[in-house]
Amino acid sequence: MKLWGGRFSKSTDKSVDDFNSSIRFDQRMYRQDITGSIAHAKMLGKQGIIEKSESDLIVKTLGEILKDIEDGKVEFLIDAEDIHMNIETILISRIGDTGKRLHTGRSRNDQVALDIRMYLRDEADEVSQMLSDLKDIVLAVAEENIETIMPGYTHLQKAQPITLAHHFMAYYEMFKRDGERLFDLRKRINVMPLGSGALAGTTYPLDREFVAKELGFDAITLNSLDGVSDRDFVCEFAFVLSMIMMHLSRFSEEIILWSSNEFGFVDLDDAYSTGSSIMPQKKNPDVAELARGKAGRVYGSLMGLLTVMKGLPLAYNKDMQEDKEQIFDALDTVKMCLPVFGGMLSTMKIRKDKMLAGAKGGFTNATDVADYLVKKGLPFRDAHAGVGKMVAYFLDQDKALDELSFEEYKTFSDLFAEDVYEAISLDTCVNLRTVTGGPAFETVKKVIEKYKNM
Numbered sequence: 001m002k003l004w005g006g007r008f009s010k011s012t013d014k015s016v017d018d019f020n021s022s023i024r025f026d027q028r029m030y031r032q033d034i035t036g037s038i039a040h041a042k043m044l045g046k047q048g049i050i051e052k053s054e055s056d057l058i059v060k061t062l063g064e065i066l067k068d069i070e071d072g073k074v075e076f077l078i079d080a081e082d083i084h085m086n087i088e089t090i091l092i093s094r095i096g097d098t099g100k101r102l103h104t105g106r107s108r109n110d111q112v113a114l115d116i117r118m119y120l121r122d123e124a125d126e127v128s129q130m131l132s133d134l135k136d137i138v139l140a141v142a143e144e145n146i147e148t149i150m151p152g153y154t155h156l157q158k159a160q161p162i163t164l165a166h167h168f169m170a171y172y173e174m175f176k177r178d179g180e181r182l183f184d185l186r187k188r189i190n191v192m193p194l195g196s197g198a199l200a201g202t203t204y205p206l207d208r209e210f211v212a213k214e215l216g217f218d219a220i221t222l223n224s225l226d227g228v229s230d231r232d233f234v235c236e237f238a239f240v241l242s243m244i245m246m247h248l249s250r251f252s253e254e255i256i257l258w259s260s261n262e263f264g265f266v267d268l269d270d271a272y273s274t275g276s277s278i279m280p281q282k283k284n285p286d287v288a289e290l291a292r293g294k295a296g297r298v299y300g301s302l303m304g305l306l307t308v309m310k311g312l313p314l315a316y317n318k319d320m321q322e323d324k325e326q327i328f329d330a331l332d333t334v335k336m337c338l339p340v341f342g343g344m345l346s347t348m349k350i351r352k353d354k355m356l357a358g359a360k361g362g363f364t365n366a367t368d369v370a371d372y373l374v375k376k377g378l379p380f381r382d383a384h385a386g387v388g389k390m391v392a393y394f395l396d397q398d399k400a401l402d403e404l405s406f407e408e409y410k411t412f413s414d415l416f417a418e419d420v421y422e423a424i425s426l427d428t429c430v431n432l433r434t435v436t437g438g439p440a441f442e443t444v445k446k447v448i449e450k451y452k453n454m
């Protein structure tokens with residue numbers, strides 16, 4: 001008979017058992033479920049709600065069950081529905097009536113809310129660690145490339161020269177914000193719902209603060225309806241994961257472009273690329289492509305979760321069981337992407353020569369030629385128009401602005417003097433941009449130093 005089978009006279013149809021059961025995917029919360037139950041049982045004993053000896057036996061047996069699960073000695077049952085009832089069933093099979101006292105003052109509704117919060121709390125810490133490892137890699141590559149000049153783009157058209165360090169540090173900023181989001185989210189996860197009961201709390205004199213302290217929660221929920229039905233933190237987690245994937249996907253897109261023959265900015269390591277079954281010359285950026293592709297999958301989880309929740313009346317509804325596969329899949333995906341992406345970045349070869357050549361073409365120093373004329377007294381709009389004409393004139397000749405002869409310069413403006421070459425060299429273009437946040441070698445170096453010491 002089911003743990004809840006008292007009022008039933010028929011057993012559940014096999015198809016309903018399969019349909020209803022979540023053990024297939026919620027068994028990964030076994031440790032959280034047992035740890036939560038141990039804290040609950042201790043509290044019941046301390047409060048005199050059950051005998052101290054009963055509490056002790058429950059705690060001890062739950063510890064043994066945990067060990068048996070970890071040793072692979074436990075088989076979960078589909079018709080025990082979920083991880084909560086599977087463990088309770090095992091407990092009762094081992095210590096009989098005493099085991100039946102564990103669920104006093106508790107409902108599966110607040111139990112599952114507790115478990116998922118504990119599970120996601122640990123996952124938030126794990127993703128934070130992985131993100132921080134990736135940040136370290138980004139920082140290390142940046143540090144080695146403070147003087148690696150490359151073209152910066154807008155509209156994917158060459159715009160102005162920057163450095164690879166500057167470019168990488170832009171991603172560092174994104175991942176840093178992602179880390180901050182995880183940190184912030186963790187505060188909202190880390191609120192203890194046990195004591196909410198099924199929806200309306202409980203008449204037993206529970207010590208909720210004690211349970212919260214035992215389990216490392218910073219606070220307890222203050223509304224029992226919300227305590228059992230809040231899944232904001234699950235949606236929020238899916239959003240943070242989606243944002244991480246969006247950043248990885250943008251980065252991936254660049255790696256894919258950069259590793260193409262047309263760009264040739266990077267050479268992916270053999271260990272982080274794949275070949276073609278038919279074209280012998282191919283080396284494909286599959287890691288980056290998959291990271292880009294998997295962003296769609298994680299966004300799907302976010303949409304799935306928001307949609308599950310949108311029409312649910314208070315309080316608990318079984319629909320909410322659908323939260324787990326979505327968030328677990330999103331977590332598994334992100335945790336798979338982060339380290340492999342880091343490995344790809346740390347092993348790829350950077351073709352500084354190609355980056356520099358890229359920065360030389362495409363008139364990336366045109367703004368600086370205009371600024372040069374401004375410094376010599378021309379209003380910026382006139383300078384802009386004048387340099388535009390120069391660019392148009394030399395467009396077909398595949399010439400860079402600093403390759404023009406002095407005579408050629410003079411035909412465009414009398415304001416040009418010999419110092420123009422120095423003024424518009426790529427080094428100058430980058431290094432005059434010392435504004436905070438700019439690409440000048442020293443400026444980026446300072447930012448890198450700051451983050452290294454954080």
Ligand code: ARG
Nearest residue numbers: 022082108109112318320321
């Ligand atoms: N497996 C359920 C879930 O994941 C646990 C809570 C079920 N509660 C209930 N009263 N049916 O949401």
